[in-house]
Amino acid sequence: MAEVLVLVDHVEGKVRKTTAELLTIARRLGEPSAVFVGAGFDAAKDSLAKYGAEKIYHVEGDVLDYLVVPQAELLAQLVASTSPAAVLVPSSPEGKEIAARLAVKTESGLITDAVDVQAGEGGGVATTQSVFAGGYTVSATVTKGTPIITVKPNSATPEEVSGAAVDEVVDFTVSDNAKGAKIASSKPKEVSGRPELSEAAIVVSGGRGTAGDFSKVEEFADSLGAAVGASRAAVDAGWYPHASQVGQTGKQVSPQLYVACGISGAIQHRAGMQTSKTIIAVNKDNEAPIFELVDFGVVGDLFAVLPQATEAINAAKG
Amino acid sequence: MNIVVCVKYVPDAQAERTFDSSDNTTDRANVDGLLSELDEYAVEEALKIVEAGEGEVTVLTVGPASAADAIKKSLQMGAHRGVHVDDDAIHGSDAIATSLVLAEAIKKIGAETPVDLVMTGMASTDGAMGVVPTMLAERLGLPAVTLASELEVDGGSATIRRDGDTSTQSITATLPALVSVTDQINEPRYPSFKGIMAAKKKPVEHWSLADLGVDASQVGLDAAWTRVEAFTARPPRSQGEIVNDEGDGGQKLAAFLGEHKFV
Numbered sequence: 001m002a003e004v005l006v007l008v009d010h011v012e013g014k015v016r017k018t019t020a021e022l023l024t025i026a027r028r029l030g031e032p033s034a035v036f037v038g039a040g041f042d043a044a045k046d047s048l049a050k051y052g053a054e055k056i057y058h059v060e061g062d063v064l065d066y067l068v069v070p071q072a073e074l075l076a077q078l079v080a081s082t083s084p085a086a087v088l089v090p091s092s093p094e095g096k097e098i099a100a101r102l103a104v105k106t107e108s109g110l111i112t113d114a115v116d117v118q119a120g121e122g123g124g125v126a127t128t129q130s131v132f133a134g135g136y137t138v139s140a141t142v143t144k145g146t147p148i149i150t151v152k153p154n155s156a157t158p159e160e161v162s163g164a165a166v167d168e169v170v171d172f173t174v175s176d177n178a179k180g181a182k183i184a185s186s187k188p189k190e191v192s193g194r195p196e197l198s199e200a201a202i203v204v205s206g207g208r209g210t211a212g213d214f215s216k217v218e219e220f221a222d223s224l225g226a227a228v229g230a231s232r233a234a235v236d237a238g239w240y241p242h243a244s245q246v247g248q249t250g251k252q253v254s255p256q257l258y259v260a261c262g263i264s265g266a267i268q269h270r271a272g273m274q275t276s277k278t279i280i281a282v283n284k285d286n287e288a289p290i291f292e293l294v295d296f297g298v299v300g301d302l303f304a305v306l307p308q309a310t311e312a313i314n315a316a317k318g
Numbered sequence: 319m320n321i322v323v324c325v326k327y328v329p330d331a332q333a334e335r336t337f338d339s340s341d342n343t344t345d346r347a348n349v350d351g352l353l354s355e356l357d358e359y360a361v362e363e364a365l366k367i368v369e370a371g372e373g374e375v376t377v378l379t380v381g382p383a384s385a386a387d388a389i390k391k392s393l394q395m396g397a398h399r400g401v402h403v404d405d406d407a408i409h410g411s412d413a414i415a416t417s418l419v420l421a422e423a424i425k426k427i428g429a430e431t432p433v434d435l436v437m438t439g440m441a442s443t444d445g446a447m448g449v450v451p452t453m454l455a456e457r458l459g460l461p462a463v464t465l466a467s468e469l470e471v472d473g474g475s476a477t478i479r480r481d482g483d484t485s486t487q488s489i490t491a492t493l494p495a496l497v498s499v500t501d502q503i504n505e506p507r508y509p510s511f512k513g514i515m516a517a518k519k520k521p522v523e524h525w526s527l528a529d530l531g532v533d534a535s536q537v538g539l540d541a542a543w544t545r546v547e548a549f550t551a552r553p554p555r556s557q558g559e560i561v562n563d564e565g566d567g568g569q570k571l572a573a574f575l576g577e578h579k580f581v
């Protein structure tokens with residue numbers, strides 16, 4: 001069976017949930033081989049084995065100093081040496097850039113932001129994308145080269161199957177060409193302790209209606225174990241970090257539950273949350289467009305509604 | 319500083335966007351189009367750089383005849399000249415082919431006056447793949463700094479601020495380079511009356527694939543390395559229950575969450 005390359009997304013060896021999802025998808029297409037770049041290999045090895053990685057290609061050294069280009073070069077080298085059935089990359093900004101360069105390097109078709117990937121009928125890979133702000137579902141295939149697919153978070157339920165996780169150290173040197181852009185400095189962000197926005201099962205977002213006070217939104221989110229998001233109006237006002245923005249120019253999320261608090265529902269916001277399974281809104285204007293999308297809506301002041309709901313939920317949990 | 323800004327003409331997101339069922343491509347004929355909103359930020363940033371120093375901003379689009387509107391709007395904002403690559407063979411091109419045509423056009427522009435910076439939006443508002451900028455950099459052999467929320471160009475380098483999930487980074491590239499910008503970077507200007515009048519006299523070149531030395535078999539729907547097999551409209555969401563808060567809105571919300579096992 002052909003290998004399927006999965007680029008591992010991790011922080012210092014702590015493997016993110018999206019990687020478990022990609023390994024699960026890879027098993028539908030062939031034999032999963034994880035590709036690991038950076039520090040923390042020993043820590044990552046076990047979790048990659050747990051989700052079925054048969055091999056782990058890995059390189060050490062300065063690969064990550066030069067942004068994404070070396071990773072694209074590494075994958076191109078592995079595509080040439082292993083002729084995989086597909087390459088799966090997480091749909092993060094970095095992942096998309098790696099995939100874009102890899103597609104040009106290997107003369108292969110690229111599909112971005114897949115929400116489902118299955119083995120195609122006559123071989124190949126069949127993907128599903130959600131396009132035009134979630135208005136359409138498109139099924140597509142790659143017709144040339146090695147299918148290169150970036151996959152959105154929450155596109156599969158990770159399945160545990162133990163893999164051999166054979167360690168394959170790759171002989172790789174970063175080309176001079178890749179060194180044109182370099183990270184000059186990096187300032188880590190504060191960690192909120194809440195789930196990561198694009199991976200979370202529940203997202204609670206606040207907008208201009210919070211008037212800058214996110215405390216009620218956060219307390220409600222915490223009662224549900226949810227991630228906190230924000231509209232661009234709230235981000236532009238400096239009330240919440242840009243990394244938390246949901247929408248066209250922020251994160252596109254697709255959780256089990258999305259709760260919009262004090263958000264009107266502009267098209268650019270909808271582009272980032274419209275495919276959520278269940279949608280709830282709390283807004284004091286009964287004509288706010290967000291209500292067109294909801295499974296449940298409360299017309300009211302979020303400063304009254306949210307604390308009451310939080311209290312009831314915390315009481316129910318005991 | 320000579321800057322080329324890539325601008326895309328897209329169907330208006332406020333209108334009903336759909337596909338042409340004869341060949342599964344985007345319906346660009348029956349939907350009003352405009353300059354992709356996110357490319358305005360790239361035009362604005364390029365203008366600011368040139369206004370603070372010297373040089374010219376050339377806007378480049380690949381698209382059908384109607385895409386001339388995207389160039390027009392950019393010229394009205396203040397760009398100096400336009401290049402429109404229009405060829406029937408391009409219809410249905412995928413990102414790979416689009417980046418090939420853009421790259422060849424930039425090489426041709428650069429053959430006259432060297433290009434210091436290539437700028438793009440973060441993603442189009444229709445395909446929204448966000449991959450064309452990186453593909454262009456790969457094809458042109460340029461370093462790329464992407465998703466800039468701040469840009470500083472001095473002497474021989476471009477430095478950007480990039481807001482990631484886990485960190486805020488400062489990234490530097492040597493010129494010539496490619497820079498893609500986000501909607502955080504500036505506030506695009508509206509064309510002034512003077513700008514609108516001046517735009518009418520600005521030069522716009524029209525190039526075909528032959529002018530770029532690109533073979534028609536390398537682009538278009540038949541050459542695409544991906545194929546759309548089918549598309550379906552997502553069923554509209556039907557509105558669920560809406561309650562007015564009469565002092566018990568929070569209770570009702572909690573009850574709904576309980577019934578649906580979110581608690």
Ligand SMILES: Cc1cc2nc3c(=O)[nH]c(=O)nc-3n(C[C@H](O)[C@H](O)[C@H](O)COP(=O)(O)OP(=O)(O)OC[C@H]3O[C@@H](n4cnc5c(N)ncnc54)[C@H](O)[C@@H]3O)c2cc1C
Pocket residue numbers: 206207208209210230231232233234245246247248249250251261262263264265266267268269272282283284285288300301302303355356501
């Ligand atoms: C190029 C471009 C890209 C964009 N990208 C994004 C994006 O990625 N994400 C995004 O969100 N937006 C984006 N926008 C902006 C978008 O168009 C809207 O301006 C924005 O989403 C509005 O945010 P809001 O709903 O919080 O604010 P508003 O539209 O002002 O809505 C506030 C809502 O809060 C309600 N409200 C007020 N007080 C209360 C209260 N006490 N209790 C309950 N409800 C209350 C009001 O009734 C109102 O409906 C983009 C715009 C452009 C031009």
Ligand SMILES: Cc1cc2nc3c(=O)[nH]c(=O)nc-3n(C[C@H](O)[C@H](O)[C@H](O)COP(=O)(O)OP(=O)(O)OC[C@H]3O[C@@H](n4cnc5c(N)ncnc54)[C@H](O)[C@@H]3O)c2cc1C
Pocket residue numbers: 110111112131132140323324325326327344354356357378379380381411412413414416420437438439440441442443444445446447448449450451544
């Ligand atoms: C719904 C939909 C789904 C698609 N899915 C795929 C797919 O999976 N794989 C695939 O290969 N193609 C796909 N395409 C086709 C692809 O979107 C187009 O080929 C497009 O030309 C390039 O991608 P983009 O619009 O997503 O650009 P992006 O990569 O999002 O564009 C980023 C920037 O590149 C510049 N740019 C992009 N196009 C042009 C242009 N024509 N002229 C000037 N500047 C430009 C602009 O500065 C823009 O801001 C899809 C198209 C649609 C409408």
